Amino acid sequence: MSRIRPEEVREIATLARLDLSDQEIERMTTDLDAILGYVAALKDLDTSAVEPMTHAVPFDCPVRPDQVGTSLPIDEALQNAPRREASFFQVPRIIAPSAGDLPSAGGTSEEES
Amino acid sequence: MTATDVRGLSIATIADGVRSGKLRARDVTEGYLDRIARLDRALNCYVLTDAAGARRRADAVDAARAAGRDPGALAGVPIGIKDIFVTRGVETTCASKILRGFVPPFESTVTQRLADAGAVSLGKLNMDEFAMGSSNENSARGPVRNPWSLAHVPGGSSGGSAAAIAASLCAGATGTDTGGSIRQPASFCGVAGMKPTYGRVSRYGVIAFASSLDHPGPFGRSVEDVAALLEVMAGADPLDATSIPAPVGRYRDACRAGKDGLQGVRLGIPDEYFTAGMDPEVEAAVRAALDELARAGAKLVPVSLPHTKYAIATYYLICTAEASSNLARYDGVRFGHRTKDPRTLEELYARTRGEGFGLEPKRRIMLGTYVLRAGYYEAYYGKALRVRRKIADDFAAAFTQCDAIVTPTSPIPSFRFGERMGDPLQMYLADVLTVAPNLAGVPALAQSCGFTKSGLPIGLQVIGPPLGEEACFRIGGAYEARTEWHRRLPADSAMSGAEVAS
Numbered sequence: 001m002s003r004i005r006p007e008e009v010r011e012i013a014t015l016a017r018l019d020l021s022d023q024e025i026e027r028m029t030t031d032l033d034a035i036l037g038y039v040a041a042l043k044d045l046d047t048s049a050v051e052p053m054t055h056a057v058p059f060d061c062p063v064r065p066d067q068v069g070t071s072l073p074i075d076e077a078l079q080n081a082p083r084r085e086a087s088f089f090q091v092p093r094i095i096a097p098s099a100g101d102l103p104s105a106g107g108t109s110e111e112e113s
Numbered sequence: 114m115t116a117t118d119v120r121g122l123s124i125a126t127i128a129d130g131v132r133s134g135k136l137r138a139r140d141v142t143e144g145y146l147d148r149i150a151r152l153d154r155a156l157n158c159y160v161l162t163d164a165a166g167a168r169r170r171a172d173a174v175d176a177a178r179a180a181g182r183d184p185g186a187l188a189g190v191p192i193g194i195k196d197i198f199v200t201r202g203v204e205t206t207c208a209s210k211i212l213r214g215f216v217p218p219f220e221s222t223v224t225q226r227l228a229d230a231g232a233v234s235l236g237k238l239n240m241d242e243f244a245m246g247s248s249n250e251n252s253a254r255g256p257v258r259n260p261w262s263l264a265h266v267p268g269g270s271s272g273g274s275a276a277a278i279a280a281s282l283c284a285g286a287t288g289t290d291t292g293g294s295i296r297q298p299a300s301f302c303g304v305a306g307m308k309p310t311y312g313r314v315s316r317y318g319v320i321a322f323a324s325s326l327d328h329p330g331p332f333g334r335s336v337e338d339v340a341a342l343l344e345v346m347a348g349a350d351p352l353d354a355t356s357i358p359a360p361v362g363r364y365r366d367a368c369r370a371g372k373d374g375l376q377g378v379r380l381g382i383p384d385e386y387f388t389a390g391m392d393p394e395v396e397a398a399v400r401a402a403l404d405e406l407a408r409a410g411a412k413l414v415p416v417s418l419p420h421t422k423y424a425i426a427t428y429y430l431i432c433t434a435e436a437s438s439n440l441a442r443y444d445g446v447r448f449g450h451r452t453k454d455p456r457t458l459e460e461l462y463a464r465t466r467g468e469g470f471g472l473e474p475k476r477r478i479m480l481g482t483y484v485l486r487a488g489y490y491e492a493y494y495g496k497a498l499r500v501r502r503k504i505a506d507d508f509a510a511a512f513t514q515c516d517a518i519v520t521p522t523s524p525i526p527s528f529r530f531g532e533r534m535g536d537p538l539q540m541y542l543a544d545v546l547t548v549a550p551n552l553a554g555v556p557a558l559a560q561s562c563g564f565t566k567s568g569l570p571i572g573l574q575v576i577g578p579p580l581g582e583e584a585c586f587r588i589g590g591a592y593e594a595r596t597e598w599h600r601r602l603p604a605d606s607a608m609s610g611a612e613v614a615s
Contacts, residue, residue, distance in 0.1 A: 018470070
């Protein structure tokens with residue numbers, strides 16, 4: 001009867017890179033089930049001859065001259081980064097320190113700076 | 114230092130007063146800062162008040178005038194900025210935990226234009242997190258309360274903007290409307306607001322929720338105030354590829370033209386917007402407004418928007434799909450919240466997002482991810498895009514028979530806190546009369562047209578054809594010239610020192 005199962009909700013949470021608690025998974029299962037039930041009404045409408053509408057107003061992709069303009073100084077662009085190193089955003093290591101030995105979980109612990 | 118008594122002041126009164134030297138921008142700003150200090154503890158409209166910045170900007174306006182320079186069309190007009198607009202050097206959070214501490218290094222086009230015209234920003238206004246909600250109960254900064262009744266919601270997502278105008282905590286405000294987020298709170302708080310044509314106002318620097326549906330727009334006490342703000346906010350922007358190059362209309366002139374009546378104007382009245390389940394007091398007030406517009410000279414013609422019943426389903430499929438994509442950028446790498454000590458990149462993403470987003474953004478990311486996944490895409494998202502065209506075609510057909518469509522803004526007046534929070538579907542249905550114009554991209558104006566017996570505002574919606582803002586303003590201006598609803602103000606005593614229910 002139900003349109004969506006908790007296992008499927010967990011799968012979607014993984015796709016969405018969203019950590020959800022067991023309680024949240026339960027809540028999402030109930031809510032998504034109700035919403036999917038409601039939107040199923042669209043199936044009644046024949047749209048076989050209708051083109052999809054992605055934008056309200058038709059517009060051409062405008063082009064501009066390919067000129068170098070001013071851009072944010074690196075320090076300003078990085079000012080909100082929770083972690084940075086030199087002129088880079090810092091993330092946990094994604095490549096193993098020694099070549100050819102990739103860690104199974106995708107990286108090693110984030111180093112404290 | 115003197116503070117002007119600013120309760121109920123119009124934008125024209127302030128701008129004309131400052132431009133002519135009858136008012137000092139600084140005194141006007143002090144008047145609003147004083148009201149914020151007294152009343153906003155109970156209302157919670159502002160997530161950030163920038164008193165020092167406001168005083169500096171007001172002084173600059175006064176100095177410009179004293180030096181003989183043009184202080185701008187909105188000289189000294191104090192405004193509030195919905196916290197979804199990026200403001201350089203001023204924290205911008207979208208009322209979300211995930212953006213706490215984000216101080217943008219750039220400025221949105223809309224706020225830049227307002228500042229260039231002499232408007233004085235008082236601070237950032239509360240909202241539903243990422244503009245997702247219809248009651249302001251989804252803010253990470255606590256809900257805004259309705260100035261007409263503290264036990265009632267102000268509407269959402271631009272609840273802070275609407276409530277701040279109603280309570281005279283600013284003279285004008287910015288908002289965004291993805292499915293009704295300007296018009297529904299305007300209706301709940303008894304003020305005016307407009308969602309212009311898609312592309313009429315630049316989205317540059319407006320934090321994205323659903324890019325094909327997001328419409329920035331103005332709030333004001335009256336339709337005329339909204340027109341004055343839109344003239345400054347609207348226009349092509351090289352920084353927004355979807356902005357429309359057409360010249361900006363003369364919206365204030367259109368309001369004034371309405372005062373001379375609506376001879377020759379055909380107003381479409383769609384049956385589908387007077388649905389079962391509509392509050393009888395709302396229906397009575399809107400029917401009375403239609404009679405008033407007819408007395409002003411307009412001809413009322415029945416029109417049909419047959420796919421209205423599919424609008425909410427279509428809207429929630431498209432907006433969640435777009436939201437799940439837009440909100441992918443909050444990953445703890447470049448700005449905002451970052452989880453502690455993640456071991457892997459995957460863990461950094463998932464834990465940061467799990468900790469930073471509130472329940473409603475999570476729900477929409479989940480639904481959006483579901484409808485976009487391989488195998489489901491065509492059945493849900495593809496289907497919704499096709500129905501979207503049917504809904505837009507409804508409007509195109511109706512506008513061959515009328516110049517504008519007039520409806521209620523919301524089928525119900527404001528509801529009490531907690532009443533709809535348990536059931537997301539019930540909350541989504543609060544937008545039933547506002548989402549279709551977003552799907553079609555057509556302009557829609559909301560304004561006050563009465564009150565319930567218990568004193569809650571009721572709103573009228575005027576929907577125009579693409580780039581038909583002037584038609585909306587002419588009709589709204591005509592109604593405003595013949596009625597007094599927009600002059601009613603909530604009592605300060607009801608907002609200050611009152612017991613705040615939770």
